[in-house]
Amino acid sequence: QPSTPTDIDDRLDAAVAAAEHGGTVALDSFRTSLDVETKAEGSMDAVTAVDRAVQKRVFEFIGERYPDDAVVGEEDDALKTVPEEGVAWVVDPIDGTNNYVAGNRVWMTSVAVCRDGDPVAAANYAPATDDLYAAGAGRTSRNDTTAAVSDETDLESFLVNPIFGVSRSDRRELSAVVDTVLAEFGDLRRFGCAQAALSGVAAGELEATVSTVELNDWDTAAGVHLVRRAGGRATDVYGNRWRPGSRGLIASNGEAHDMLVETFDPET
Numbered sequence: 001q002p003s004t005p006t007d008i009d010d011r012l013d014a015a016v017a018a019a020e021h022g023g024t025v026a027l028d029s030f031r032t033s034l035d036v037e038t039k040a041e042g043s044m045d046a047v048t049a050v051d052r053a054v055q056k057r058v059f060e061f062i063g064e065r066y067p068d069d070a071v072v073g074e075e076d077d078a079l080k081t082v083p084e085e086g087v088a089w090v091v092d093p094i095d096g097t098n099n100y101v102a103g104n105r106v107w108m109t110s111v112a113v114c115r116d117g118d119p120v121a122a123a124n125y126a127p128a129t130d131d132l133y134a135a136g137a138g139r140t141s142r143n144d145t146t147a148a149v150s151d152e153t154d155l156e157s158f159l160v161n162p163i164f165g166v167s168r169s170d171r172r173e174l175s176a177v178v179d180t181v182l183a184e185f186g187d188l189r190r191f192g193c194a195q196a197a198l199s200g201v202a203a204g205e206l207e208a209t210v211s212t213v214e215l216n217d218w219d220t221a222a223g224v225h226l227v228r229r230a231g232g233r234a235t236d237v238y239g240n241r242w243r244p245g246s247r248g249l250i251a252s253n254g255e256a257h258d259m260l261v262e263t264f265d266p267e268t
Protein backbone atom coordinates (compact mmCIF):
# COMPACT_ATOMS: atom_id res chain seq x y z
CA GLN A 1 0.00 0.00 0.00
CA PRO A 2 1.66 3.32 -0.97
CA SER A 3 0.73 5.70 1.83
CA THR A 4 3.76 7.92 2.38
CA PRO A 5 4.76 10.49 -0.24
CA THR A 6 7.86 8.42 -1.01
CA ASP A 7 5.78 5.38 -1.90
CA ILE A 8 3.61 7.44 -4.20
CA ASP A 9 6.63 9.03 -5.86
CA ASP A 10 8.07 5.57 -6.38
CA ARG A 11 4.85 4.55 -8.17
CA LEU A 12 4.94 7.87 -10.07
CA ASP A 13 8.40 7.15 -11.47
CA ALA A 14 7.16 3.74 -12.62
CA ALA A 15 3.98 5.28 -14.09
CA VAL A 16 6.05 7.74 -16.11
CA ALA A 17 8.39 5.00 -17.32
CA ALA A 18 5.42 2.76 -18.20
CA ALA A 19 3.64 5.53 -20.15
CA GLU A 20 6.82 6.45 -22.01
CA HIS A 21 7.62 2.82 -22.73
CA GLY A 22 4.10 2.02 -23.95
CA GLY A 23 3.86 5.25 -25.92
CA THR A 24 7.13 4.56 -27.67
CA VAL A 25 5.88 1.14 -28.74
CA ALA A 26 2.79 2.83 -30.24
CA LEU A 27 4.89 5.52 -31.93
CA ASP A 28 6.80 2.82 -33.84
CA SER A 29 3.59 2.03 -35.77
CA PHE A 30 2.22 5.59 -36.00
CA ARG A 31 1.41 6.63 -39.58
CA THR A 32 2.00 3.12 -40.91
CA SER A 33 -0.78 1.10 -42.53
CA LEU A 34 -2.78 -0.57 -39.78
CA ASP A 35 -5.58 -3.09 -39.67
CA VAL A 36 -8.42 -1.27 -37.95
CA GLU A 37 -11.28 -3.14 -36.33
CA THR A 38 -14.35 -1.64 -34.74
CA LYS A 39 -15.61 -2.83 -31.38
CA ALA A 40 -19.17 -3.07 -32.68
CA GLU A 41 -20.52 -3.50 -36.21
CA GLY A 42 -20.61 -0.18 -38.05
CA SER A 43 -19.38 1.84 -35.07
CA MET A 44 -16.61 4.47 -34.99
CA ASP A 45 -15.09 2.82 -31.90
CA ALA A 46 -11.82 1.69 -33.46
CA VAL A 47 -9.16 -0.62 -32.09
CA THR A 48 -5.91 -1.92 -33.56
CA ALA A 49 -3.43 -4.63 -32.68
CA VAL A 50 -1.22 -1.78 -31.45
CA ASP A 51 -3.72 -0.82 -28.70
CA ARG A 52 -3.60 -4.41 -27.44
CA ALA A 53 0.17 -4.79 -27.76
CA VAL A 54 0.82 -1.55 -25.89
CA GLN A 55 -1.49 -2.51 -23.02
CA LYS A 56 0.20 -5.90 -22.79
CA ARG A 57 3.64 -4.28 -22.59
CA VAL A 58 2.54 -1.71 -20.01
CA PHE A 59 0.92 -4.42 -17.86
CA GLU A 60 4.11 -6.52 -18.06
CA PHE A 61 6.14 -3.48 -17.03
CA ILE A 62 3.91 -2.87 -14.00
CA GLY A 63 3.63 -6.55 -13.10
CA GLU A 64 7.39 -6.98 -12.93
CA ARG A 65 7.70 -4.14 -10.43
CA TYR A 66 4.44 -4.32 -8.45
CA PRO A 67 3.10 -7.86 -8.77
CA ASP A 68 0.56 -7.37 -5.97
CA ASP A 69 -1.10 -4.28 -7.47
CA ALA A 70 -4.36 -4.56 -9.45
CA VAL A 71 -4.32 -3.49 -13.12
CA VAL A 72 -7.30 -1.98 -14.94
CA GLY A 73 -7.24 -1.38 -18.69
CA GLU A 74 -9.41 -0.76 -21.75
CA GLU A 75 -8.38 -3.66 -23.96
CA ASP A 76 -8.94 -7.40 -23.79
CA ASP A 77 -10.10 -9.10 -20.60
CA ALA A 78 -8.40 -6.75 -18.12
CA LEU A 79 -10.22 -5.58 -14.99
CA LYS A 80 -12.65 -2.80 -16.05
CA THR A 81 -13.35 -0.99 -12.79
CA VAL A 82 -11.08 0.42 -10.10
CA PRO A 83 -11.30 -1.59 -6.86
CA GLU A 84 -12.51 0.38 -3.82
CA GLU A 85 -9.57 -0.85 -1.77
CA GLY A 86 -5.88 -1.26 -2.40
CA VAL A 87 -3.59 -0.05 -5.16
CA ALA A 88 -4.78 -0.17 -8.77
CA TRP A 89 -3.07 0.92 -11.97
CA VAL A 90 -5.42 2.34 -14.60
CA VAL A 91 -4.15 2.15 -18.17
CA ASP A 92 -5.39 3.43 -21.50
CA PRO A 93 -2.75 2.17 -23.95
CA ILE A 94 -3.86 4.59 -26.67
CA ASP A 95 -6.35 7.29 -25.75
CA GLY A 96 -7.51 8.84 -29.00
CA THR A 97 -7.30 5.75 -31.19
CA ASN A 98 -9.29 7.47 -33.95
CA ASN A 99 -6.63 10.20 -34.10
CA TYR A 100 -3.86 7.59 -33.98
CA VAL A 101 -5.38 5.69 -36.88
CA ALA A 102 -5.93 8.85 -38.93
CA GLY A 103 -2.36 10.04 -38.35
CA ASN A 104 -3.40 12.99 -36.17
CA ARG A 105 -0.98 13.75 -33.36
CA VAL A 106 -3.43 14.00 -30.46
CA TRP A 107 -3.26 10.63 -28.68
CA MET A 108 -1.72 9.55 -25.41
CA THR A 109 -0.64 6.58 -23.39
CA SER A 110 -2.24 7.11 -19.99
CA VAL A 111 -1.23 5.52 -16.68
CA ALA A 112 -2.77 6.37 -13.31
CA VAL A 113 -2.24 4.88 -9.87
CA CYS A 114 -5.24 4.80 -7.53
CA ARG A 115 -5.17 4.07 -3.82
CA ASP A 116 -8.49 3.05 -2.27
CA GLY A 117 -10.20 4.48 -5.34
CA ASP A 118 -8.48 7.85 -5.32
CA PRO A 119 -5.93 8.73 -8.01
CA VAL A 120 -2.55 9.49 -6.36
CA ALA A 121 -0.14 9.46 -9.31
CA ALA A 122 -0.57 10.03 -13.03
CA ALA A 123 1.41 10.07 -16.26
CA ASN A 124 0.01 11.02 -19.66
CA TYR A 125 2.50 10.73 -22.51
CA ALA A 126 1.80 12.09 -26.00
CA PRO A 127 4.46 10.34 -28.12
CA ALA A 128 3.82 12.20 -31.39
CA THR A 129 4.70 15.53 -29.77
CA ASP A 130 6.91 14.07 -27.02
CA ASP A 131 4.88 15.81 -24.30
CA LEU A 132 4.74 14.29 -20.83
CA TYR A 133 2.27 15.40 -18.18
CA ALA A 134 2.89 13.93 -14.72
CA ALA A 135 1.86 14.38 -11.10
CA GLY A 136 2.42 12.44 -7.90
CA ALA A 137 1.96 13.73 -4.39
CA GLY A 138 3.38 17.10 -5.43
CA ARG A 139 2.80 19.44 -8.31
CA THR A 140 1.91 18.68 -11.91
CA SER A 141 4.63 18.95 -14.51
CA ARG A 142 4.54 19.34 -18.28
CA ASN A 143 7.89 18.12 -19.56
CA ASP A 144 10.58 19.92 -17.51
CA THR A 145 8.38 22.64 -16.04
CA THR A 146 5.70 22.97 -13.38
CA ALA A 147 2.22 23.05 -14.89
CA ALA A 148 -0.62 25.13 -13.49
CA VAL A 149 -4.21 25.72 -14.48
CA SER A 150 -5.08 28.97 -16.22
CA ASP A 151 -6.16 31.93 -14.09
CA GLU A 152 -8.89 32.98 -16.53
CA THR A 153 -12.07 33.89 -14.64
CA ASP A 154 -14.24 35.21 -17.45
CA LEU A 155 -16.50 32.44 -18.79
CA GLU A 156 -16.77 34.33 -22.06
CA SER A 157 -13.05 33.69 -22.55
CA PHE A 158 -13.09 30.01 -21.53
CA LEU A 159 -11.92 27.37 -24.01
CA VAL A 160 -14.05 24.31 -23.27
CA ASN A 161 -13.27 20.80 -24.52
CA PRO A 162 -16.16 18.33 -24.41
CA ILE A 163 -15.28 14.64 -23.95
CA PHE A 164 -17.71 12.29 -25.64
CA GLY A 165 -17.57 8.99 -27.48
CA VAL A 166 -18.94 8.48 -30.94
CA SER A 167 -22.14 6.52 -30.33
CA ARG A 168 -25.47 7.99 -31.44
CA SER A 169 -26.50 8.86 -27.90
CA ASP A 170 -23.08 10.41 -27.12
CA ARG A 171 -23.38 12.56 -30.25
CA ARG A 172 -26.82 13.80 -29.23
CA GLU A 173 -25.55 14.85 -25.81
CA LEU A 174 -22.40 16.35 -27.34
CA SER A 175 -24.51 18.41 -29.68
CA ALA A 176 -26.35 20.00 -26.74
CA VAL A 177 -23.07 20.72 -24.95
CA VAL A 178 -21.58 22.25 -28.10
CA ASP A 179 -24.57 24.58 -28.44
CA THR A 180 -24.15 25.71 -24.83
CA VAL A 181 -20.39 26.21 -25.17
CA LEU A 182 -20.78 28.26 -28.34
CA ALA A 183 -23.55 30.34 -26.79
CA GLU A 184 -22.04 31.00 -23.36
CA PHE A 185 -18.29 30.43 -23.42
CA GLY A 186 -15.26 31.67 -25.31
CA ASP A 187 -14.73 28.86 -27.80
CA LEU A 188 -14.92 25.12 -28.36
CA ARG A 189 -12.16 22.52 -28.68
CA ARG A 190 -12.80 18.85 -29.45
CA PHE A 191 -9.52 16.93 -29.27
CA GLY A 192 -10.97 13.41 -29.56
CA CYS A 193 -8.63 12.40 -26.74
CA ALA A 194 -10.02 12.66 -23.23
CA GLN A 195 -6.64 12.59 -21.52
CA ALA A 196 -5.30 15.33 -23.80
CA ALA A 197 -8.25 17.53 -22.86
CA LEU A 198 -7.65 16.95 -19.15
CA SER A 199 -3.88 17.38 -19.49
CA GLY A 200 -4.60 20.63 -21.29
CA VAL A 201 -6.72 21.91 -18.42
CA ALA A 202 -3.94 20.97 -15.98
CA ALA A 203 -1.35 22.90 -17.97
CA GLY A 204 -3.51 25.99 -18.60
CA GLU A 205 -3.91 25.28 -22.32
CA LEU A 206 -7.67 25.46 -21.93
CA GLU A 207 -10.06 26.23 -19.09
CA ALA A 208 -12.43 23.28 -18.83
CA THR A 209 -13.54 19.88 -20.06
CA VAL A 210 -17.10 18.59 -19.87
CA SER A 211 -18.66 15.18 -20.25
CA THR A 212 -22.27 14.41 -19.39
CA VAL A 213 -22.01 10.73 -20.36
CA GLU A 214 -20.47 7.77 -18.59
CA LEU A 215 -16.77 7.57 -19.30
CA ASN A 216 -14.43 4.80 -18.32
CA ASP A 217 -11.90 5.36 -15.57
CA TRP A 218 -8.97 4.93 -18.00
CA ASP A 219 -10.31 7.95 -19.92
CA THR A 220 -10.29 10.13 -16.82
CA ALA A 221 -8.36 9.00 -13.71
CA ALA A 222 -4.89 10.22 -14.72
CA GLY A 223 -6.17 13.53 -16.07
CA VAL A 224 -8.29 14.21 -13.01
CA HIS A 225 -5.24 13.84 -10.80
CA LEU A 226 -3.19 16.12 -13.06
CA VAL A 227 -5.90 18.79 -12.91
CA ARG A 228 -6.14 18.61 -9.12
CA ARG A 229 -2.39 18.79 -8.57
CA ALA A 230 -2.22 21.71 -10.99
CA GLY A 231 -4.69 23.68 -8.85
CA GLY A 232 -7.96 22.90 -10.64
CA ARG A 233 -11.13 21.00 -9.72
CA ALA A 234 -12.75 17.81 -10.99
CA THR A 235 -16.31 16.81 -10.14
CA ASP A 236 -19.10 14.72 -11.57
CA VAL A 237 -21.95 16.49 -13.40
CA TYR A 238 -23.68 17.17 -10.07
CA GLY A 239 -20.65 18.91 -8.55
CA ASN A 240 -19.59 16.03 -6.29
CA ARG A 241 -15.87 15.32 -6.05
CA TRP A 242 -14.95 12.99 -8.94
CA ARG A 243 -14.26 9.35 -8.06
CA PRO A 244 -13.77 6.32 -10.30
CA GLY A 245 -17.21 5.30 -11.56
CA SER A 246 -18.59 8.85 -11.27
CA ARG A 247 -21.28 9.82 -13.78
CA GLY A 248 -19.89 12.45 -16.12
CA LEU A 249 -16.98 14.76 -15.50
CA ILE A 250 -16.45 18.47 -15.23
CA ALA A 251 -12.82 19.49 -14.80
CA SER A 252 -11.76 23.09 -14.77
CA ASN A 253 -9.23 25.65 -13.64
CA GLY A 254 -11.42 26.07 -10.53
CA GLU A 255 -12.49 29.61 -11.37
CA ALA A 256 -16.27 29.50 -11.78
CA HIS A 257 -16.45 25.71 -11.38
CA ASP A 258 -19.84 25.96 -9.67
CA MET A 259 -21.14 28.00 -12.60
CA LEU A 260 -19.95 25.27 -14.97
CA VAL A 261 -21.70 22.59 -12.94
CA GLU A 262 -24.89 24.64 -12.89
CA THR A 263 -24.67 25.10 -16.66
CA PHE A 264 -24.23 21.40 -17.45
CA ASP A 265 -26.14 19.72 -14.59
CA PRO A 266 -28.62 17.44 -16.39
CA GLU A 267 -31.25 18.00 -13.66
CA THR A 268 -31.47 21.78 -14.04
Ligand code: 2AM
Pocket residue numbers: 044045046074092094095096097098163164165166167192193194195215216219
Ligand atom coordinates in the same frame (compact mmCIF):
# COMPACT_ATOMS: atom_id res chain seq x y z
P1 2AM B 1 -10.36 5.93 -26.94
O1 2AM B 1 -9.67 6.59 -28.07
O2 2AM B 1 -9.42 5.29 -25.96
O3 2AM B 1 -11.43 4.97 -27.35
C1 2AM B 1 -13.06 10.70 -28.10
O4 2AM B 1 -13.59 9.64 -28.80
C2 2AM B 1 -12.54 10.32 -26.74
O5 2AM B 1 -13.54 9.64 -25.98
C3 2AM B 1 -11.34 9.40 -26.71
O6 2AM B 1 -10.60 9.76 -25.57
C4 2AM B 1 -11.94 8.02 -26.58
O7 2AM B 1 -11.06 7.06 -26.03
C5 2AM B 1 -13.05 8.34 -25.63
N1 2AM B 1 -14.18 7.44 -25.66
C6 2AM B 1 -14.91 7.09 -24.57
N2 2AM B 1 -15.91 6.28 -24.91
C7 2AM B 1 -15.82 6.10 -26.24
C8 2AM B 1 -16.57 5.34 -27.18
N3 2AM B 1 -17.63 4.62 -26.83
N4 2AM B 1 -16.20 5.38 -28.46
C9 2AM B 1 -15.12 6.09 -28.85
N5 2AM B 1 -14.39 6.83 -28.00
C10 2AM B 1 -14.72 6.83 -26.72
Ligand code: CA
Pocket residue numbers: 045046047074097
Ligand atom coordinates in the same frame (compact mmCIF):
# COMPACT_ATOMS: atom_id res chain seq x y z
CA1 CA C 1 -11.29 2.69 -27.51
Ligand code: CA
Pocket residue numbers: 092094095096194218219
Ligand atom coordinates in the same frame (compact mmCIF):
# COMPACT_ATOMS: atom_id res chain seq x y z
CA1 CA D 1 -9.81 6.32 -23.94
Ligand code: CA
Pocket residue numbers: 051074092093094095096097
Ligand atom coordinates in the same frame (compact mmCIF):
# COMPACT_ATOMS: atom_id res chain seq x y z
CA1 CA E 1 -7.95 3.57 -25.74
